Each structure stands twice: as C-alpha cells, then as structure tokens.
Amino acid sequence: MSPVDDSVRRYLKQTQELFGDTLYLDGTVSIPEQISMTPEPAIKLSAFHEQIRHCEKCALGKTRTNFVFGDGNDNADLVFVGEAPGKQEDLLGIPFVGRAGKLLDRILEAINLKRSDIYICNVLKCRPPNNRDPLAGEIELCEPYLQTQLELIKPKVIITLGRVAAKTLLRLDLPLGQMRKNTYLYHGIDTVVTYHPAALLRNPNLKKPAWEDFQRIRDTYLIAAG
Numbered sequence: 342m343s344p345v346d347d348s349v350r351r352y353l354k355q356t357q358e359l360f361g362d363t364l365y366l367d368g369t370v371s372i373p374e375q376i377s378m379t380p381e382p383a384i385k386l387s388a389f390h391e392q393i394r395h396c397e398k399c400a401l402g403k404t405r406t407n408f409v410f411g412d413g414n415d416n417a418d419l420v421f422v423g424e425a426p427g428k429q430e431d432l433l434g435i436p437f438v439g440r441a442g443k444l445l446d447r448i449l450e451a452i453n454l455k456r457s458d459i460y461i462c463n464v465l466k467c468r469p470p471n472n473r474d475p476l477a478g479e480i481e482l483c484e485p486y487l488q489t490q491l492e493l494i495k496p497k498v499i500i501t502l503g504r505v506a507a508k509t510l511l512r513l514d515l516p517l518g519q520m521r522k523n524t525y526l527y528h529g530i531d532t533v534v535t536y537h538p539a540a541l542l543r544n545p546n547l548k549k550p551a552w553e554d555f556q557r558i559r560d561t562y563l564i565a566a567g
C-alpha cells in the first residue's frame with residue numbers, strides 16, 4: 342500500500358469515528374495534514390509508476406503477466422537493483438518475492454534492516470521468458486525507467502545484485518568477483534556490487550564473500566550514518 346493510500350485510510354477512519362458513516366463536505370474540502378505531509382518522492386514515484394506501467398516498448402511487454410515496478414521505501418537511503426523479474430515476481434507484480442527474495446530478506450535482517458527500510462527494483466520491469474538473460478536492446482529501452490526511479494528516490498547508495506545489474510549500471514564487463522571489491526559512482530551515487538541472492542542459492546560458497554559485502558555496506562552506510 343502506498344503512503345498516500347495509508348494516509349487516506351487513516352483520514353477516513355478518523356472521520357468515521359467522529360461522524361459515523363456519513364462523509365460531510367461543506368464546499369471547502371481541506372486536505373488532511375497526513376496527505377499534504379506525504380513525502381514528495383512517494384507521490385512522484387507512484388505517478389511515474391502509473392505513467393509507465395502499460396509500457397510495451399520492447400517485446401517483453403507482450404509476454405509478461407505483470408509489470409514489476411519496484412517495492413519498498415520511496416525515501417530509502419539504500420536501493421537494491423537486480424536483473425529482471427523471475428516467475429514469482431511476474432505472477433505477483435512485486436520484485437524479489439521468490440526463494441532468492443526470502444534469502445535477501447534474511448541477509449537484510451542480519452544487518453538490522455527490513456524490506457520496508459530499503460527500496461528494491463530491477464533493471465528490467467518485465468520478465469524475460471524462461472528467465473533468460475536480458476537482451477542489450479531490452480536493457481537500453483528499460484534503463485531510463487531505472488534512472489528516473491533513482492533520481493526520484495535519491496539514495497545514498499545503490500547495491501547491484503548480480504553481474505547483469507552491475508554490468509548495466511557501471512558499463513563494465515568484468516567478473517563479478519573483481520567488480521565487488523570497489524565502490525563506483527552511478528550518476529553521482531555510490532554503487533556497491535555484490536552477488537544476486539539466486540547465485541547464493543545455487544552456490545553456497547558465495548555466501549561468505551556476499552556476507553563480507555553486506556558487512557561493508559552496513560559499516561559504511563548504516564553505522565557511519567548513525
């Protein structure tokens with residue numbers, strides 16, 4: 342539920358408690374403070390979602406079940422970027438809800454974060470058939486949406502999950518094990534590279550270096566920020 346929906350629900354509940362089921366309007370409708378106080382990025386991000394959710398710029402627009410925009414805190418300091426929706430994400434329209442998403446939730450907990458503290462999305466907003474790698478043309482058409490999301494959220498750090506996301510954002514074609522050792526800038530925002538949680542499920546040996554990455558993220562962007 343968006344913060345706007347939440348504010349409206351709270352307002353209607355308060356009104357119902359005061360006036361019963363009749364909604365009184367006296368010609369001058371004052372907007373409740375909760376609504377006017379909604380942080381601007383939330384409004385802009387939901388408007389942007391509305392604007393692009395029927396996109397069919399590439400062929401994936403015709404084969405997806407659901408458009409998967411992103412999920413989490415619209416004012417997050419940390420934005421996680423994956424590759425593309427998988428089967429569960431396509432079915433539900435929410436990113437990172439399958440086994441890999443659940444593993445990511447556990448890793449976040451280990452650094453004292455909840456899903457609602459961060460924002461998470463993918464380079465592609467629609468699922469490639471059979472989870473194949475995104476095509477260069479699909480990335481080129483879809484990446485501007487990601488750029489706009491990041492401009493609206495203005496995070497302190499972007500964490501790319503997996504090689505495709507890192508390669509797309511950083512324009513680097515290096516092994517992920519090499520890329521994860523540095524911090525980069527994407528449009529002026531610190532960018533850290535780590536493994537996709539699906540890779541950790543396939544290869545448990547990667548859990549140790551991934552945990553080192555998350556400790557670095559915690560120490561640099563959470564503890565340092567107080």
Ligand code: SF4
Pocket residue numbers: 396397398399400401402403465466467479482483
């Ligand atoms: S993948 Fe991106 S560019 Fe392609 S249809 Fe979906 S939203 Fe549009």
